[in-house]
Amino acid sequence: MPVITTVADLHDIYRRRVPKMFYDYCQSGSWTEQTYRDNVDDFSQIRLRQRVAVDMTNRSVATTMVGRDVAMPVALAPVGLTGMQHADGEILAARAAEDFGVPFTLSTMSICSIEDVARKTSKPFWFQLYVMKDEEFVDNLIGRAEAAGCDTLVITLDLQILGQRHKDLKNGLSAPPKLTPKSVANLMTKIGWGLEMAQTPRRKFGNIVGHAKGVSDTSSLSSWTAEQFDPALDWGKIRKLRQKWKGKVILKGILDAEDARRALDVGADAIIVSNHGGRQLDGALSSIRMLSSIVDAVGDQIEVHMDGGIRSGQDVLKAVALGARGTYIGRAFIYGLGAMGQKGVRSTLEVLHKELDTTMALCGERDIHDVGPHNLLVPKGFAGEWEGRNA
Secondary structure: OOOOOOHHHHHHHHHHHOOHHHHHHHOOOOOOOHHHHHHHHHHHHOEEOOOOOOOOOOOEOOEEEOOEEEOOOEEEOOOOOHHHHOOOHHHHHHHHHHHHOOOEEEOOOOOOOHHHHHHHOOOOOEEEEEOEOOHHHHHHHHHHHHHOOOOEEEEEOOOOOOOOOHHHHHHOOOOOOOOOHHHHHHHOOOHHHHHHHHOOOOOOOOOOOOOOOOOOOHHHHHHHHHHHEOOOOOHHHHHHHHHHOOOEEEEEEEOOHHHHHHHHHOOOOEEEEOOHHHOOOOOOOOHHHHHHHHHHHHOOOOEEEEEOOOOOHHHHHHHHHOOOOEEEEOHHHHHHHHHHHHHHHHHHHHHHHHHHHHHHHHOOOOEHHHOOHHHEEOOOOOOOOOOOOOO
16 A cells, blocks of 8 residues: 555556546646646745744644535535546545545536435535526526535536637547547556446436436537537526525636626625636636735625645645635545545545644644734735736
8 A cells, every 4th residue: 555645646646547538637728738737836936934932732724614614624626527537436535525524516517426426425515517508407407406415506607618628639538438449558558447437337427418308328418518508607697596596605717806796796605716727718827826816806705715726735725824715626636536536535635634734833823714824925926916907
């Protein structure tokens, strides 16, 4: 059993174990991948302020996110195709999150369905919604999430049209994978993954196949999804969705202060500062760089969360210090899942928790609620106004 000390250790195992098309799906951004890289790299520009001779006993990184008690300010982000990274991946990740005490968010584009995950878990999980043109399907999807006990709806705003990801096109990404000479050659080197996938019936998009009109198999699914993302999504439609959902609503994909203020108007409970992991608008600024200006724009009127580039507990602390009430991990938990299933996701969370706790102590803090800008050394202009920005 390898000794896991960092998220990077899990990534190395993950890379060897998972087929190339699904590894590339996780490890890629749109176009030049500049924003994808910046999400990670910009964290390294922020330094930590070390303090000494401070009482470090009785520390706590526990907090709340939209009213839910969490073991640390971290949630598992919605990630499509998670069940292709590891057999029954969404179920295993949800179990690990539940056991650790952090939220799990199920993607609309999951392999395991809402009902699958609900049957295999004992506490409410969050559901992420992509807004589709088929309003009847969206209403049914919301109803299914409510019936399954989901208490929080995460509405993604930044996928009205699909950003081009070159690797996915070149790999012919599909679920299940299409058998071509190239893909078969790669699958032959991933025997463990293949044996596990052979033992589960969950190999298609469980929330869509058999639920959306005209979608009964994978061949019809690809054309359906290409046509169904709603380019006409606007704040009026978001307001209507908020009114339909009885629980908490989080809006994901906010990267502008003006949009953050609009989120207040539609009654959201929280927003997620996010650029979709660098998978949509390439050339947008990183989430961590945009965080402060968005926090300043909305103050304490709404919870501000952050997603994008988090690979360590130190990254979590930096985001919290800049005003995030909570953070989300996507790729980091996928590394653990692909490497070792449920145990790997647990390992990811343990690594982040230890790094967060230790870093907080060495910065002279004992409670995550006391962490703030005073714990950081931020370069001048890091979060400043950019020319042409008028929000």
